[in-house]
Amino acid sequence: MSIHQSTEEIKNELAIIxxxxxxxxxxxxxxxxxYKQIFLFIHRRTDDEDNTADLTSQVFLKAILNLPKYxxxxxxxxxxxxxxxxxxxxxYFRQAKTTRAISIEEExxxxxxxxxxxxxxxxxxxEQIIMESLNHLxxxxxxxxxxxxxxxxxxxxxxxxLLVTENNAKVRTYRIIxxxxxxxxxxx
Amino acid sequence: xxxxxxxxxxxxxxxxxxxxxxxxxxxxxxxxKVHSYSHATRPFYKNKKFMGFIIxxxxxxxxxxxxxxxxxxxxxxxxxxxxxxxx
Numbered sequence: 001m002s003i004h005q006s007t008e009e010i011k012n013e014l015a016i017i018x019x020x021x022x023x024x025x026x027x028x029x030x031x032x033x034x035y036k037q038i039f040l041f042i043h044r045r046t047d048d049e050d051n052t053a054d055l056t057s058q059v060f061l062k063a064i065l066n067l068p069k070y071x072x073x074x075x076x077x078x079x080x081x082x083x084x085x086x087x088x089x090x091x092y093f094r095q096a097k098t099t100r101a102i103s104i105e106e107e108x109x110x111x112x113x114x115x116x117x118x119x120x121x122x123x124x125x126x127e128q129i130i131m132e133s134l135n136h137l138x139x140x141x142x143x144x145x146x147x148x149x150x151x152x153x154x155x156x157x158x159x160x161x162l163l164v165t166e167n168n169a170k171v172r173t174y175r176i177i178x179x180x181x182x183x184x185x186x187x188x
Numbered sequence: 189x190x191x192x193x194x195x196x197x198x199x200x201x202x203x204x205x206x207x208x209x210x211x212x213x214x215x216x217x218x219x220x221k222v223h224s225y226s227h228a229t230r231p232f233y234k235n236k237k238f239m240g241f242i243i244x245x246x247x248x249x250x251x252x253x254x255x256x257x258x259x260x261x262x263x264x265x266x267x268x269x270x271x272x273x274x275x
Contacts, residue, residue: 024216028212043201047198049201053209064215064219099192100193102194102195131196138190142192
């Protein structure tokens with residue numbers, strides 16, 4: 001879930017990052033703070049605990065190695081970790097022959113259904129159509145939906161994680177919504 | 189068409205399970221390994237001190253060569269002058 005930090009929290013976090021750039025031992029505070037978030041982010045996509053643990057370790061290793069290059073750009077530090085995690089997951093699925101998982105929770109599904117704004121019909125049937133339509137989306141399109149609706153990220157964060165502008169993230173997300181709407185209409 | 193494994197409302201690992209996988213010392217150990225290896229195998233042209241030394245050395249050698257050549261020219265001129273005087 002998206003974390004909205006206060007200015008004070010951001011300041012404190014930046015102070016830890018500055019210290020960790022010189023002394024990697026200081027990174028432990030950030031490891032403790034973000035481990036669970038990153039672990040769950042990866043688990044929702046791999047659906048495998050051991051692989052998730054390995055990938056999460058890789059994410060934090062890459063984060064410490066690349067910390068000297070980190071610059072604050074108006075988004076929480078967690079977004080930088082999500083960017084690394086997203087790349088690690090993509091790399092994992094390019095190499096492994098396993099099926100990519102999509103984890104949907106009730107809250108996220110109702111957010112997505114609200115955005116689709118379709119005429120009310122049998123709730124269960126509608127959910128079924130949406131779930132089926134996910135199989136017609138590319139892995140990249142799935143990432144936008146997951147971040148926006150199932151992980152409640154802002155467009156700014158989505159843009160930062162997926163290396164596009166905030167506006168581009170918004171446009172792409174709504175194009176995917178339109179694509180799903182079209183698929184639903186075709187099914188009717 | 190992609191075939192994703194769609195999990196609806198599937199329970200995620202609890203805090204205790206997640207904690208079990210947490211090991212900052214392991215990550216730090218990996219960091220030290222990778223960091224020291226990348227330092228040891230860093231290309232020489234990325235080492236500022238080494239490159240500074242090479243540039244300084246090249247400048248000194250170039251200066252010596254130029255001075256030597258100038259001296260040779262002076263020597264040749266001198267010997268020419270002596271030969272002309274002898275004629």
